[in-house]
Amino acid sequence: NAGVMQNPRHLVRRRGQEARLRCSPMKGHSHVYWYRQLPEEGLKFMVYLQKENIIDESGMPKERFSAEFPKEGPSILRIQQVVRGDSAAYFCASSPVADNRGPYEQYFGPGTRLTVT
Amino acid sequence: SQQGEEDPQALSIQEGENATMNCSYKTSINNLQWYRQNSGRGLVHLILIRSNEREKHSGRLRVTLDTSKKSSSLLITASRAADTASYFCARGGSGGSYIPTFGRGTSLIVHP
Numbered sequence: 564n565a566g567v568m569q570n571p572r573h574l575v576r577r578r579g580q581e582a583r584l585r586c587s588p589m590k591g592h593s594h595v596y597w598y599r600q601l602p603e604e605g606l607k608f609m610v611y612l613q614k615e616n617i618i619d620e621s622g623m624p625k626e627r628f629s630a631e632f633p634k635e636g637p638s639i640l641r642i643q644q645v646v647r648g649d650s651a652a653y654f655c656a657s658s659p660v661a662d663n664r665g666p667y668e669q670y671f672g673p674g675t676r677l678t679v680t
Numbered sequence: 681s682q683q684g685e686e687d688p689q690a691l692s693i694q695e696g697e698n699a700t701m702n703c704s705y706k707t708s709i710n711n712l713q714w715y716r717q718n719s720g721r722g723l724v725h726l727i728l729i730r731s732n733e734r735e736k737h738s739g740r741l742r743v744t745l746d747t748s749k750k751s752s753s754l755l756i757t758a759s760r761a762a763d764t765a766s767y768f769c770a771r772g773g774s775g776g777s778y779i780p781t782f783g784r785g786t787s788l789i790v791h792p
Contacts, residue, residue, distance in 0.1 A: 605785050606782040608781070666713075666778050668728055671715075
């Protein structure tokens with residue numbers, strides 16, 4: 564059973580370009596979470612999605628950032644018109660279940676390291 | 681929000697010694713989880729302890745939870761160089777939130 568997969572592992576973009584980060588959850592997991600991590604800091608929650616639905620996007624900037632988890636295919640985190648402050652590691656995690664008795668164990672991908680030049 | 685703190689921020693010990701990391705939080709929780717992150721990697725789940733539990737063990741790991749003090753500790757016994765990593769606690773569940781809140785972590789270095 565493959566783990567959570569993210570690609571690309573490293574992404575370099577110039578200011579103003581678009582960045583697309585992809586995440587394939589573990590098989591059987593329908594709950595996906597995106598986090599951002601700056602050096603020497605913890606993970607900051609960005610968005611929580613289920614198939615075809617954004618459940619909680621309270622941690623995601625309102626402008627330039629968007630996320631989707633289509634019925635088929637990976638979840639995508641899209642950053643438009645990147646700026647240097649977007650440089651960070653972006654992690655995706657998945658879980659098999661989510662309810663108000665949670666949160667439950669999350670399985671993390673290896674991350675995408677975005678560098679904006 | 682359920683802001684909290686982990687301490688110490690950094691811990692440096694010799695192989696064979698025990699390492700203790702602490703995590704505090706401010707609001708009620710359903711559970712608290714500990715994760716490990718090796719440099720440049722994703723997080724790996726270690727232990728989940730529920731709010732009605734006081735202690736859990738997994739191999740050389742021991743986690744305690746004191747809900748009256750809103751704090752948890754992670755003890756790694758007989759540490760090894762391979763335990764070198766950052767350790768994060770993630771708490772959540774207050775108000776029906778599905779989203780765990782991660783702290784800034786404790787950076788542990790175990791010298792061989």
